[in-house]
Amino acid sequence: MAETMVPQSIVTDPEKCAGCLSCQLICSYTHTGRFNPLCAYIRINLRDDYRIEFTEECTECGLCVEYCTYGALQPTGEEE
Numbered sequence: 670m671a672e673t674m675v676p677q678s679i680v681t682d683p684e685k686c687a688g689c690l691s692c693q694l695i696c697s698y699t700h701t702g703r704f705n706p707l708c709a710y711i712r713i714n715l716r717d718d719y720r721i722e723f724t725e726e727c728t729e730c731g732l733c734v735e736y737c738t739y740g741a742l743q744p745t746g747e748e749e
């Protein structure tokens with residue numbers, strides 16, 4: 670399993686996560702060409718209070734933040 674990292678540009682709030690997996694789908698499709706949450710560089714652990722983790726491959730491109738309509742991912746400094 671890939672190592673995790675903490676992005677400098679993204680703040681997470683698992684309590685707002687709805688588990689929609691839009692973040693994983695846009696990440697995997699953009700960076701691997703596959704529409705598969707398992708290929709994403711962001712992981713939502715639905716069995717562990719929606720814990721949000723990023724793998725070392727994350728480029729901090731910000732797409733997952735853009736596609737999270739629930740406010741669970743925010744740019745650093747703009748979190749509520």
Ligand code: SF4
Binds near residue numbers: 695
């Ligand atoms: S910031 Fe970009 S590379 Fe990192 S998890 Fe989000 S979409 Fe994927």
Ligand code: SF4
Binds near residue numbers: 685688736737738739
């Ligand atoms: S972090 Fe946002 S886009 Fe990702 S599963 Fe949670 S609510 Fe959906």
